[in-house]
Amino acid sequence: MPTYTMPTTKARGRFLSMVRDAGEAFSRYVITYRGRPEAVVMGYEEFEGWLETMEIVSSPVWKRALAAAKREDKAGRRLGYESVIGKKQNLPRLR
Numbered sequence: 418m419p420t421y422t423m424p425t426t427k428a429r430g431r432f433l434s435m436v437r438d439a440g441e442a443f444s445r446y447v448i449t450y451r452g453r454p455e456a457v458v459m460g461y462e463e464f465e466g467w468l469e470t471m472e473i474v475s476s477p478v479w480k481r482a483l484a485a486a487k488r489e490d491k492a493g494r495r496l497g498y499e500s501v502i503g504k505k506q507n508l509p510r511l512r
Contacts, residue, residue, distance in 0.1 A: 418443045418444065418445065418463075419442075419444050419445070420444070420445040420446075420447060421444065421445070421446050421447070422446075422447040422448075422449060422454070423446065423447075423448065423449070424448070424449050424450070424452075425448055425449065425450050425455075428446065428448045428458075432458075435458050436458065439458050439459050439460040439463075440460040440461065440462075441460075443459075443460055443462075443463060444459075444460075445457060445458065445459045445463075446458040446459075
């Protein structure tokens with residue numbers, strides 16, 4: 418997912434290709450105005466993912482769960498790999 422930065426003057430002439438590239442190759446374009454970042458062009462699928470993530474992390478339930486996890490971590494109560502995932506398996510190597 419490459420991210421490109423360009424001024425509005427250049428972006429104006431490349432807008433259609435930026436839209437296609439963002440949708441097909443998951444590229445992002447940071448558009449600057451007078452040298453400062455002002456806007457981003459990204460694919461719709463990626464945008465939907467950002468919205469979903471924002472919705473999740475703003476949930477009161479998620480915030481309480483995160484706070485509880487931080488308290489448990491600070492108290493040294495952590496779960497090991499095997500208690501969460503199960504016994505480690507020796508998977509065959511892909512060649």
